[in-house]
Amino acid sequence: xxxxxxxxxxxxxxxxxxxxxxxxxxxxxxxxxxxxxxxxxxxxxxxxxxxxxxxxxxxxxxxxxxxxxxxxxxxxxxxxxxxxxxxxxxxxxxxxxxxxxxxxxxxxxxxxxxxxxxxxxxxxxxxxxxxxxxxxxxxxxxxxxx
Amino acid sequence: xxxxxxxxxxxxxxxxxxxxxxxxxxxxxxxxxxxxxxxxxxxxxxxxxxxxxxxxxxxxxxxxxxxxxxxxxxxxxxxxxxxxxxxxxxxxxxxxxxxxxxxxxxxxxxxxxxxxxxxxxxxxxxxxxxxxxxxxxxxxxxxxxxxxxxxxxxxxxxxxxxxxxxxxxxxxxxxxxxxxxxxxxxxxxxxxxxxxxxxxxxxxxxxxxxxxxxxxxxxxxxxxxxxxxxxxxxxxxxxxxxxxxxxxxxxxxxxxxxxxxxxxxxxxxxxxxxxxxxxxxxxxxxxxxxxxxxxxxxxxxxxxxxxxxxxxxxxxxxxxxxxxxxxxxxxxxxxxxxxxxxxxxxxxxxxxxxxxxxxxxxxxxxxxxxxxxxxxxxxxxxxxxxxxxxxxxxxxxxxxxxxxxxxxxxxxxxxxxxxxxxxxxxxxxxxxxxxxxxxxxxxxxxxxxxxxxxxxxxxxxxxxxxxxxxxxxxxxxxxxxxxxxxxxxxxxxxxxxxxxxxxxxxxxxxxxxx
Numbered sequence: 001x002x003x004x005x006x007x008x009x010x011x012x013x014x015x016x017x018x019x020x021x022x023x024x025x026x027x028x029x030x031x032x033x034x035x036x037x038x039x040x041x042x043x044x045x046x047x048x049x050x051x052x053x054x055x056x057x058x059x060x061x062x063x064x065x066x067x068x069x070x071x072x073x074x075x076x077x078x079x080x081x082x083x084x085x086x087x088x089x090x091x092x093x094x095x096x097x098x099x100x101x102x103x104x105x106x107x108x109x110x111x112x113x114x115x116x117x118x119x120x121x122x123x124x125x126x127x128x129x130x131x132x133x134x135x136x137x138x139x140x141x142x143x144x145x146x
Numbered sequence: 147x148x149x150x151x152x153x154x155x156x157x158x159x160x161x162x163x164x165x166x167x168x169x170x171x172x173x174x175x176x177x178x179x180x181x182x183x184x185x186x187x188x189x190x191x192x193x194x195x196x197x198x199x200x201x202x203x204x205x206x207x208x209x210x211x212x213x214x215x216x217x218x219x220x221x222x223x224x225x226x227x228x229x230x231x232x233x234x235x236x237x238x239x240x241x242x243x244x245x246x247x248x249x250x251x252x253x254x255x256x257x258x259x260x261x262x263x264x265x266x267x268x269x270x271x272x273x274x275x276x277x278x279x280x281x282x283x284x285x286x287x288x289x290x291x292x293x294x295x296x297x298x299x300x301x302x303x304x305x306x307x308x309x310x311x312x313x314x315x316x317x318x319x320x321x322x323x324x325x326x327x328x329x330x331x332x333x334x335x336x337x338x339x340x341x342x343x344x345x346x347x348x349x350x351x352x353x354x355x356x357x358x359x360x361x362x363x364x365x366x367x368x369x370x371x372x373x374x375x376x377x378x379x380x381x382x383x384x385x386x387x388x389x390x391x392x393x394x395x396x397x398x399x400x401x402x403x404x405x406x407x408x409x410x411x412x413x414x415x416x417x418x419x420x421x422x423x424x425x426x427x428x429x430x431x432x433x434x435x436x437x438x439x440x441x442x443x444x445x446x447x448x449x450x451x452x453x454x455x456x457x458x459x460x461x462x463x464x465x466x467x468x469x470x471x472x473x474x475x476x477x478x479x480x481x482x483x484x485x486x487x488x489x490x491x492x493x494x495x496x497x498x499x500x501x502x503x504x505x506x507x508x509x510x511x512x513x514x515x516x517x518x519x520x521x522x523x524x525x526x527x528x529x530x531x532x533x534x535x536x537x538x539x540x541x542x543x544x545x546x547x548x549x550x551x552x553x554x555x556x557x558x559x560x561x562x563x564x565x566x567x568x569x570x571x572x573x574x575x576x577x578x579x580x581x582x583x584x585x586x587x588x589x590x591x592x593x594x595x596x597x598x599x600x601x602x603x604x605x606x607x608x609x610x611x612x613x614x615x616x617x618x619x620x621x622x623x624x625x626x627x628x629x630x631x632x633x634x635x636x637x638x639x640x641x642x643x644x645x646x647x648x649x650x651x652x653x654x655x656x657x658x659x660x
Binding site: 013015016019022068097098100118119120121122123125126 | 424425427428429430431432434435436437438439481482485496
């Protein structure tokens with residue numbers, strides 16, 4: 001996988017974040033993971049830290065997004081991302097406990113690439129994350145957004 | 147007439163308490179009727195009296211008129227009688243003077259008329275002044291007739307001079323004058339009587355006139371008071387109706403408000419259940435995840451028996467490892483159970499929130515389809531499912547499928563092993579609703595458990611079948627969603643019959659009638 005791709009994980013639950021990271025590492029993915037605990041800091045990271053256009057281009061990102069955030073819904077973050085000309089090409093993987101069909105449909109409609117339900121069954125969960133790792137390995141993150 | 151009046155008054159008195167009772171029990175709107183009723187009865191009573199009086203007066207008037215007619219007849223007859231007596235005398239005088247037979251014939255003819263006519267007059271007088279006068283007249287006429295007959299007899303015996311002497315004696319003139327006087331007196335009496343009669347009649351007619359006038363006034367008065375009462379009660383009725391309409395509107399508004407608040411409360415519960423179940427899952431993911439991580443760690447903490455030489459593994463380490471694994475096993479199975487319970491709450495809260503999509507459903511087809519999908523299970527148990535003729539309904543297909551599938555599944559699950567299972571689905575129409583009966587001959591439900599079985603996570607009877615206690619709770623939720631009710635009739639070992647009543651045509655209004 002492209003070493004320069006940064007994985008941005010927006011997840012309020014530290015435990016979930018840790019488990020996700022563990023399993024990504026187990027899958028053999030060694031990319032940098034940036035953990036952001038809420039919607040505000042996520043938006044801050046996307047539009048302030050990465051604010052300069054050249055940085056947006058030079059460091060492509062992959063977003064792991066939880067829908068249940070304390071300050072706003074993940075859907076809002078997703079909307080903001082997809083509304084940005086530079087960031088809309090970044091792949092977004094929604095990871096949440098909701099298996100509500102309407103919610104899933106809404107995320108896909110807004111442009112999320114993959115929707116993963118966090119199952120209580122840990123083996124399934126670990127499996128899903130590891131497969132994401134494989135997914136990361138084959139995914140082509142655009143170097144320069146159009 | 148007085149008897150009639152007494153009876154009438156008696157009737158009214160005995161009827162009054164009954165009317166009072168009637169009006170009291172009738173309650174609102176009839177509270178003031180006694181007055182109206184009393185007025186009506188009084189008017190009726192007075193009218194009856196007036197009619198009786200009028201009838202009596204008319205009768206009396208007729209009687210007076212008839213009497214007058216009779217008296218007039220007698221007056222006429224008296225005149226004729228006088229004429230006959232005079233004509234008889236004239237005939238007698240002529241005969242005595244001339245000896246002409248023609249005078250004798252005239253005398254005979256008139257003489258013959260006198261007595262029958264006198265008899266005719268005699269009849270109708272009782273102990274009246276006329277009767278005495280008539281007796282007098284009769285006597286005078288008898289004397290006169292005697293005198294006439296005597297002179298004629300003497301004359302015809304050839305003693306003409308003697309007969310003339312008799313005439314000349316003036317006895318004939320005297321008797322004639324007496325007859326005339328008697329008749330005049332009698333006629334005068336009769337005239338007096340006629341006059342009195344006339345006066346009475348006039349009095350009666352005046353009385354009748356005033357009576358009728360009074361009756362007319364009474365009729366007008368009662369008619370106008372009836373109109374007034376009618377108008378007043380109409381006004382009152384109108385006011386009551388307006389009040390009723392107003393309170394109806396209020397009631398409708400209250401019902402709408404209640405329905406809205408109920409809807410809001412229900413939606414809140416749904417949201418609450420959804421949020422709770424959803425947010426409970428999140429920590430569960432952590433618990434499960436790190437427990438599994440711990441399990442992985444335990445393999446490093448306690449080296450496997452297979453991996454090392456038996457002498458290297460310490461006995462207390464083996465025990466520790468077993469304890470560790472036991473604890474982890476309990477934690478994991480508990481997490482699994484909790485996850486299933488949360489899933490159940492989530493499922494039911496979603497069912498409750500799902501919008502109802504009514505469509506025309508052939509229930510025969512729907513239930514037969516469910517039975518067919520259970521055929522494998524049914525055959526294995528040696529049971530049968532009979533689907534009776536079921537009606538068409540306008541309702542939600544998914545909900546009905548879930549309801550009947552859960553009920554049939556339960557029926558199959560709790561059959562008795564000692565007899566072949568017989569499950570029946572039937573239906574009947576009750577007005578605008580349809581009652582479905584799902585009955586089996588299974589192990590039944592104890593009377594004390596009849597409401598418990600519909601509660602979430604509760605189960606009844608021997609716990610020897612798999613299940614979470616969700617099926618009937620879901621059925622209850624769905625039946626209520628369809629605006630229906632469910633109840634069960636059953637006893638231990640006596641089978642069970644579930645009665646589901648739903649509106650044949652689902653509409654928004656029926657949603658909250660539970």
